[in-house]
Amino acid sequence: MTPIRTLVCAALLGLLALFALQAGAQVLPDKSRDRTLGVVTCASALCHGSIASWNGSPVNQNEYVVWSRLDKHARAYQLLLNEKSRRIAANLALPQPAHQSRVCLDCHAHVPANPAPAHKVSDGIGCEGCHGPAERWIAAHTEPDASHRGNLAQGLYPSDQPLARARLCLSCHFGTADKYVTHRIMAAGHPRMSFEMETFTNLQPAHFKVDADYVARKGNVDGVRIWAIGQAVAVGTQIDILQDPRRGRDGAFPELTLFDCHACHHPMADTRWKPVGSFGRSISPGLVRLNDSGMLMLRLILRQIDAPLGERFVQAVVQLNHAVAGNGDLAERARDVKALADEAARRIASVGVTRDNLRAMALALVDDGIAGGYADYAGAEQAAMALGSVVNTLHKLGQLPSAASLNQGLAQLRAGLVQDEAYRPADFQNRLRAFRPLVATPLAGR
Ligand code: HEC
Ligand code: HEC
Ligand code: HEC
Ligand code: HEC
Structure with missing residues (x-):
């Protein structure tokens, strides 16, 4: 190869590497x-x-x-x-x-x-x-x-870049086409898995400190952006598995872990179907529904930072739910949701989340629930983890009252989630009503 061609190649490879970095x-x-x-x-x-x-x-x-x-x-x-x-x-x-x-x-x-x-x-x-x-x-x-x-x-x-961190953590905490905790493995005794990147980064516990020096070397990534990007990548990962021919099915059935566990695993005496589901009009009673906890969170995030994209996402999820119920082309509808989840992840990474978004998100997390949006345990569980992250960030910014009352409020919410099979949507709604005043009143003068 001539030197000039080598140089051009090197430059191109460099560009490609940079692109790969940005794309996570x-x-x-x-x-x-x-x-x-x-x-x-x-x-x-x-x-x-x-x-x-x-x-x-x-x-x-x-x-x-x-x-x-x-x-x-x-x-x-x-x-x-x-x-x-x-x-x-x-x-x-x-x-x-x-x-x-x-x-x-x-x-x-x-x-x-x-x-x-x-x-x-x-x-x-x-x-x-x-x-x-x-x-x-x-x-x-x-x-x-x-x-x-x-x-x-x-x-x-x-691992400092949220998109890349999300792919890393979720590769084990949700799975990939190569490694996955299938419904068979869960039924053999493996615990159910749930993940929220900001909460889990703190739980790990973190062995790093985001101080001035860290920010100078790696940039400032606030906790809420980590939560939001984690949700977008989680939705994308769920759809990847749904579409993967090696993972999407198990014998005559689809891979059941992609669906809401408690759609099947709850007592028959406790009927839960409602004419309206989390994404508009519900699909008919008696159908298995996808686990939509990540989608609920992503909808809420997009409504704050890019409402038109949020609306397209909602429509795509509604169509996907119809396709799961047998009306429409599942592969095509899944591709649509995946493309929008990817777009959302990039959008959140580039625009970030403002202070005003934060308070609106905290309120939306509460109000969506009060309106009956967390009919399933998985959605309530994600909402509680999300509230922890958002409220924590708001408090650090001096936008919310005492940490003690917030912690007590969050503990009350979590108390409704201790046992997944004992989850009662109406009880969780009441807990959210009690929590609401803690995030609703802005501090004077801030
Ligand atoms: C489960 C994943 C995980 C494991 C295991 C892990 N780390 Fe980390 N580590 C992270 C994440 C996430 C961060 C924060 C993002 C970043 O700065 O890359 C981090 C940050 C760091 C930092 C950067 C601190 C700074 O100020 O820039 C160092 C140093 C570090 N880890 C060393 C280690 C060492 C040494 C081990 C093994 C003993 C280890 N890590 C194991 C995930 C992990
Ligand atoms: C190679 C696979 C793998 C990767 C990558 C990974 N984890 Fe884990 N993680 C595990 C396994 C397996 C456990 C369970 C260990 C146990 O329970 O003792 C675990 C446990 C945890 C726990 C403890 C959960 C609990 O219930 O107490 C936290 C928190 C956690 N991981 C956070 C993270 C974060 C944040 C990342 C990304 C930065 C990450 N993990 C990346 C496999 C992984
Ligand atoms: C796709 C990744 C993945 C695979 C495959 C996987 N695990 Fe896990 N496992 C995890 C994660 C992540 C956790 C922690 C879940 C949490 O706490 O949120 C976990 C938790 C567990 C726990 C419970 C830990 C506790 O603290 O109670 C056991 C036991 C376990 N795994 C055993 C197994 C066995 C045995 C296999 C193989 C048959 C297996 N796992 C395959 C990711 C995986
Ligand atoms: C479409 C319905 C459906 C969905 C969705 C579903 N399961 Fe199951 N599950 C079943 C059936 C059917 C069995 C087998 C029941 C039996 O053996 O009595 C089962 C068995 C199990 C068992 C073993 C129970 C036993 O008595 O041996 C566990 C644990 C389990 N599932 C966990 C989960 C988890 C966790 C999820 C969500 C990630 C999930 N399931 C989603 C239908 C479902």
């Missing part, structure tokens, strides 16, 4: 062909294994200690050796025990394409399971002139 299309850590070095490589006391966080360093340096002591990902593999996992494996008649079965290891450990000898699957989901195999960035990321952009170019996974 990076290779997930377990698909990367870079070598995974192992948690032990990051754990030294001079690196990320310091007992207390350092003052002079831009990052805490105690990430390993936080992870190994407090983060459930450090124990995700060990869990496969317990009684519950043994029972799941036995119920599924897996040829090998859970801790040796790919169907479990895929999410309960980091199983890289290219492991170094020091990498141990038994470490569970280690640093490189989220930050990407370290082969190319390990040396460069501690150099005095290291930059975040430079590290990304060397294969560090961009």
